[in-house]
Amino acid sequence: MEAAAIKDGEEALAAALLGIDDVKGAVVWRLGGVPVASWKREYASPVAGRMLAALFGGLEKGVEDMGFGHISQLWWQSDDVQCIGFRVGEWQVLVLADTRLDIAGLRTRVAETVAGYWDESKTSNQEEAD
Amino acid sequence: MSPRELLTQARESFDAGHIDESSHVVEYLLGSFPDYYEARLLRGLSFERSANAAEAADEAAFVLDVDPANATALLLSARLARNRGDDEHSRLLWLRVAEIDPAHPDLRSATDGFDHSATITAATLGYSYMRHGWPELAERQFGAAVESNSGRIDLRLGLAEAVWSAGHFEESRHHCRTVLDHHPNCLKALLIMAHVLTEVGRTNHGAELLEKAAQLDPDYWLARQMYGRLEFDRVRVPGPPVVAPPPVEPAPEAAADQVEEPPASAPEKSIPASEIETADEPDVSSAAEVLYPSESEDTAIGLDQVAPDSETAPSSPDVPEPVILDVEPDADAADRAGADDPKAEAGPASEVERATAHARAGDWVRAIKLITMYSRGGEIEAWEAALTEICDMDSAPREAWEALGDLYMRMSRPQNASEAYGRAIEARSGGGGDQGR
Numbered sequence: 001m002e003a004a005a006i007k008d009g010e011e012a013l014a015a016a017l018l019g020i021d022d023v024k025g026a027v028v029w030r031l032g033g034v035p036v037a038s039w040k041r042e043y044a045s046p047v048a049g050r051m052l053a054a055l056f057g058g059l060e061k062g063v064e065d066m067g068f069g070h071i072s073q074l075w076w077q078s079d080d081v082q083c084i085g086f087r088v089g090e091w092q093v094l095v096l097a098d099t100r101l102d103i104a105g106l107r108t109r110v111a112e113t114v115a116g117y118w119d120e121s122k123t124s125n126q127e128e129a130d
Numbered sequence: 131m132s133p134r135e136l137l138t139q140a141r142e143s144f145d146a147g148h149i150d151e152s153s154h155v156v157e158y159l160l161g162s163f164p165d166y167y168e169a170r171l172l173r174g175l176s177f178e179r180s181a182n183a184a185e186a187a188d189e190a191a192f193v194l195d196v197d198p199a200n201a202t203a204l205l206l207s208a209r210l211a212r213n214r215g216d217d218e219h220s221r222l223l224w225l226r227v228a229e230i231d232p233a234h235p236d237l238r239s240a241t242d243g244f245d246h247s248a249t250i251t252a253a254t255l256g257y258s259y260m261r262h263g264w265p266e267l268a269e270r271q272f273g274a275a276v277e278s279n280s281g282r283i284d285l286r287l288g289l290a291e292a293v294w295s296a297g298h299f300e301e302s303r304h305h306c307r308t309v310l311d312h313h314p315n316c317l318k319a320l321l322i323m324a325h326v327l328t329e330v331g332r333t334n335h336g337a338e339l340l341e342k343a344a345q346l347d348p349d350y351w352l353a354r355q356m357y358g359r360l361e362f363d364r365v366r367v368p369g370p371p372v373v374a375p376p377p378v379e380p381a382p383e384a385a386a387d388q389v390e391e392p393p394a395s396a397p398e399k400s401i402p403a404s405e406i407e408t409a410d411e412p413d414v415s416s417a418a419e420v421l422y423p424s425e426s427e428d429t430a431i432g433l434d435q436v437a438p439d440s441e442t443a444p445s446s447p448d449v450p451e452p453v454i455l456d457v458e459p460d461a462d463a464a465d466r467a468g469a470d471d472p473k474a475e476a477g478p479a480s481e482v483e484r485a486t487a488h489a490r491a492g493d494w495v496r497a498i499k500l501i502t503m504y505s506r507g508g509e510i511e512a513w514e515a516a517l518t519e520i521c522d523m524d525s526a527p528r529e530a531w532e533a534l535g536d537l538y539m540r541m542s543r544p545q546n547a548s549e550a551y552g553r554a555i556e557a558r559s560g561g562g563g564d565q566g567r
Binding site: 029031032033034035047050051053054055056057058060061062065066067 | 232233250258261262263506528532535536538539540541542544545547548551552554555
């Protein structure tokens with residue numbers, strides 16, 4: 001039951017992030033969990049979301065091992081997309097968006113969506129507990 | 131059960147503080163696999179708990195001969211050195227662990243506040259790069275570390291593995307030969323040599339080395355881990371042997387009742403482990419009953435290869451000979467176990483075993499059905515071993531690689547996960563009757 005709720009939560013958050021304008025895809029996972037991805041259009045591989053999550057995790061572990069602390073935010077840009085990554089507690093989020101999008105605005109909207117989901121999630125969990 | 135599953139059971143008992151129970155399983159396991167180094171390590175830790183320092187030191191030395199970079203064995207040696215007042219040696223061993231595995235859970239408590247994070251050396255970086263799958267960078271660091279400390283065999287082994295992982299097989303062979311000159315039982319060096327020799331066509335010599343490795347690691351667990359990371363390899367790794375569960379340890383009063391009884395004789399034929407009477411020494415039970423997959427009859431571990439060595443044999447001369455049964459975990463057996471009906475969980479084989487059996491038989495549709503339904507559940511170690519073996523097969527489909535990647539993500543091993551997902555992208559689906567890439 002708990003596992004199902006967590007899974008739904010990841011899928012709901014990924015879908016909410018995909019609702020942001022010009023966002024092409026979102027990947028959400030918890031530490032020690034399997035990533036869930038949501039895409040606006042078909043990408044070359046269905047494994048893409050999980051692959052991105054694993055690459056992010058590898059970078060994060062490497063940085064930690066070198067004693068540089070924990071990555072809380074990450075941004076990269078390629079020819080086609082830009083990607084912003086967040087860590088909120090045990091939750092990790094990656095959002096891929098069009099390169100035309102202003103990074104500061106995207107970051108704010110992603111942070112708001114995650115924060116809103118976080119509050120909703122806590123409220124509904126509390127209601128279920130009551 | 132595989133030897134590794136039994137070992138996990140013993141380790142869990144040990145961690146829960148049930149030392150007698152753990153020792154019972156370990157001795158049972160060592161009855162059949164006297165050089166199983168991970169079981170020897172657990173026995174060493176038990177000896178330490180029972181204040182038997184000399185025996186514990188012997189076991190730690192054995193393990194470090196097999197695996198010179200084994201952090202748990204190094205920490206055990208460090209604690210033993212400190213207890214006998216050799217603080218300098220103890221400190222050197224702690225520093226070595228800090229280089230090999232700075233996140234080891236026992237390191238901080240063992241060093242009592244000693245700040246090992248301040249000492250980042252070439253070896254630290256070499257081990258770190260290897261953990262994260264950057265062998266080319268690791269090679270550079272290990273090379274520098276070996277130059278400044280040529281006596282450290284673990285560094286030479288690290289260099290050999292880095293060079294091998296980067297695909298420079300001949301150079302790696304040279305380093306492995308140096309390691310094996312000093313540590314002929316070094317498991318990783320044996321496995322690298324087995325692979326390199328097989329790749330250059332010396333398959334018989336490679337198989338001999340693999341057989342020697344099986345004495346130290348009967349599940350071929352490390353072999354699967356190492357070979358599974360290669361793009362391709364020609365080494366045929368046999369399936370793990372199947373071991374009957376250990377006989378139930380008699381209750382203290384039952385054991386007392388048996389004191390006057392004549393000792394039980396060794397079984398002549400296959401007898402279920404639960405029916406094997408325990409002798410009057412409850413801690414040293416019968417040897418494990420071993421079943422080998424007959425599909426790999428030509429390459430399976432023979433008992434002569436795991437026969438107790440006079441120097442390393444366990445202390446029980448009364449251990450009966452293990453019994454080999456001709457039982458094959460083939461696809462038909464998996465069917466009988468109810469692989470078609472995912473709900474038939476009460477079958478004689480677990481989902482892990484059934485999935486593996488189907489994959490070995492090339493029936494990917496049924497293997498994938500089991501993998502996708504069950505590999506996200508418990509039994510993480512068992513699934514890791516099974517999926518590593520399955521993905522090592524030439525025709526492993528995309529779904530198997532994806533499941534392996536997911537498993538690594540759950541184990542917080544993202545670098546391994548990205549490699550598995552990368553292979554998934556390259557592989558073809560096997561779920562729709564597509565038999566291979």
